[in-house]
Amino acid sequence: MSAIAKMPNGTRTLKSEPRRNDADTLAQEIVEKLTYAIGKTTDAARLHDWEYATALAVRDRIIDQWLTSNRQTRESGAKRVCYLSMEFLIGRLLRDAISNLGLTEQVREALGRYGVELDLVELLEPDAALGNGGLGRLAACFMESMASLGVPGFGYGIRYEHGFFRQEIVDGAQVELPETWLQHGNPWEIERQERSFEIGFGGKVTTVDDNGKPRFVWRPAERVLAVAYDTPVIGWRGAHANTLRLWGAQALDPILLDAFNSGDHVGALLESNRAEAITRVLYPADSHQAGQELRLRQEYFFSSASLQDIIRRHLALNDDLTNLADKVAIQLNDTHPAVSVAELMRLLVDVHGMDWDAAWTVTRETFSYTNHTLLPEALETWPVQLFERLLPRQMQIIYAINAQIIQGARSERDFSGEEIAAISLIDENNGRRVRMGQLAFVGSHTVNGVSGLHTELMKETVFHDLHKLYPDRIQNKTNGVTPRRWLFQSNPGLTDLVSDAIGEGFKDDFNRLGELDRFAEDASFRERFAAVKRVNKERLATLVEERLAISLDPDAIFDIQVKRIHEYKRQFLNIIEAVALYEQIRAHPEIDWTPRVKIFAGKAAPSYVQAKQIIHLAGDVSRVINSDPAVRNLLKVVFVPNYNVSLAEIIMPAADISEQISTAGLEASGTGNMKFALNGALTIGTLDGANVEMLEHLGEENIFIFGLKADEVAERRARGVGGQEAVSEQPLLRSALDSIASGVFSPDAPGRYASLVDAVRDRDWWMIAADFRAYWDTQRQLDALWTDRARWDEISVRNTARMAWFSADRTIGEYARDIWRAGPSR
Secondary structure, three states, X not given: OEEEEEOOOOOEEEEXXXXXXOHHHHHHXXXXXXXXXXXXXXXXXXXXXXXXXXXXXXXXXXXXXXXXXXXXXXXXXOOEEEEEOOOOOOOOOHHHHXXXXXXXXXXXXXXXXXXXXXXXXXXXXXXXXXXXXXXXXXXXXXXXXXXHHOOOXXXXXXXXXXXXXXXXXXXXXXXXXXXXOOOOOXXXXXXXXXXXXXXXXXXXXXXXXXXXEEEEEEEOOEEEXXXXXXXXXXXXXXXXXXXXXXXXXXXXXXXXXXXXXXXXXXXXXXXXXXXXXXXXXXXXXXXXXXXXXXXXXXXXHHHHHHHHHHHHHHHHHOOOOOOHHHHEEEXXXXXXXXXXXXXXXXXXXXXXXXXXHHHHHHHHHHEEEEXXXXXXXXXXXXXXXXXXXXXXXXXXXXXXXXXXXXXXXXXXXXXXXXXXXXXXXXEOOOOOEEEHHHHHHHOOOEEEEOOHHHHHHHHHOOOHHHHHHOOOOEEEOOOOEOHHHHHHHOOHXXXXXXXXXXXXXXXXXXXXXXHHHHHHHOHHHHHHHHHHHHHHHHHHHHHHHHHHOOOXXXXXXXXXXXXXXXXXXXXXXXXXXXXXXXXXXXXXXXXXXXXXXXXXXXXXOOOOHHHHHHHHHHXXXXXXHHOOOOOOOOEEEEEOOOOOHHHHHHHHHHOOEEEEOOXXXXXXXXXXXHHHHXXXXXXXXXXXXXXXXXXXXXXXXXXXXXXXXHHHHHHXXXXXXXXXXXXXXXXXXXXXXXXXXXOOOOOOOOOOOHHHXXXXXXXXXXXXXXXXXXXXXXXXXXXXXXXXXXXXHHHHHHHHHOOHHHEHHHHHHHHHHHHHOOOOOX
């Protein structure tokens, strides 16, 4: 029974009795959606129709809480957190939603009445192609944790039509294909045409007289429309819901009728195609000028639309913008939205008439910035020429901010010329480029790293001089992952086992997971723990068999490295060790070798030649080793194409060993390391990123650390130490490199990997030769440990039990308290 009810604030809303959550009600609602939203009877419906209808029925329940949460935030005047990110790698949403609502079994029963299996329905949902790797998955975890903790939030990003590419391997090489995740529509999103904003590019800036004061007016040469698409994000137990607002690009006029009527049917769509290209693909290749320009267009497009939306919402509830920072916290997730600093200044000063100094105060008090990299080349810069042509007014503002910062550094801190050059927003030494990291830093009240080591290195390296200028601005917020996705949903068997051991309470207070630690010495519990792992390994083995026709033995060690392919993440080191192990197994058949399966997955950026070579090498090594009868039962190498969230949910619970082997001092944090350990994998890794904190929480006896430390890497690089000496001193390494370089694994193109091998022998920038022996020895230590299964399983249980601190709930709680000053505790 429903009725229109008048709320205390005068608004009117649909008031209904609370929805019943039994299977009968859910079955009825799903069939209603099937009938009236899709136009199918239960007899005619196909599995995809059931998936869509189920999503719509579940979405209705989320919307109930979504509207309530939004109303409560408005009425209470609570501060909102706006999280700006180029990526939101949200994965499939159906299982996430019904799990957080506590409806899994009810939905399963409701569908079962019509002969439909929930597991099959869930598999039909495509992964939203809105991200690449850790950055986007972190943003998704944070959105879910904000909702679970009741922190009012908006995620802002881009609704990519194809997103990051679908990866296929053809003749061993990566091939990029469009990811058509929107092919059948998206039942979770709601288009908001009324939430549309004009976004300008190019044109010129003029000065007009405004009551005796000069005012700058930007007249763009090109305008596109940003249209909002909202997805509700439900938190744990369905108690709060936030909004993920993604922007789609449209032309103001979708077709030029004059051109069309004159016979230019293709040219008539030129403006529409140009506008829609902005939201077509995530990270278009930037090895050419057109790609660079499109990336900058994307970043400004979603930043400006988000800021206009934030200001619109604020002014609907407040008289002016002077108190914006009291009502809104804007978090910049990496440098991609850094142009927001200049854009907010433009909106405040040029559009809303605020004084420059007041606007700068509001801007700095509103923004905070998360840095995710210590690689200088990964801190975005843009050619000044491109920036001036595309965003002329924003470039003027950046110059003005830069002059103000430099003047203050000279007058107040007596900075030298070298220090001024380091903090300048303009890099004058590399073709004049705008430094987006510096812009985000100076425009924010807080800058945070994402692990303890990363934050300290950030102070010493990429932001050394800015830290000297603003010594209180940098703080640490070690990353975390949501346990709802990465334990409860991806590993239900382990979740049930933990619940049986310590009770259900840990699901609501994840810190209680630590109570599991005492069961590590319980032989019966360890046996059940290992049985869960075995089932998960069998599931992964089945997937590999179906996709690649490679059979895996679940009794072997599953040694897994899945992440974005990059030289500093050192998949190449892992492959070299596999080759060395292969050669040793063949040379010494008398040794009782421990069976091992090495599994790789990850995508390489389309223009990253070396990373694509590493993928090709993994495939070539796999082909040779897997077909050699001398090692068939002892070693296999597998590269699983098209790594995404859904694949990760199968891989993480199946891992025995988690490879976290980046060159020390280069990984900001990592979150895959946390997901693996949470699911009981043993980590082999360097003292890099969050591995340092994992060592502290797990204990040195429960994690396997090897290799150079960050300061030792820096010292070797400073001395210019290459790899030739280390290669010559290590016969295992030398032989493996010779095999790779001579074409043993690539007889069709013997010189295919010469450049990869030469880079190790000559420069060894990524410390592969320097770390190989320690890596090899640690792997053999793990081989020996595998034979003592009681000890292995004990360590595995302790890994799961001691990962509570690495929950995204802890991370978000710290952000809310220390940076945003938002959320229920405020």
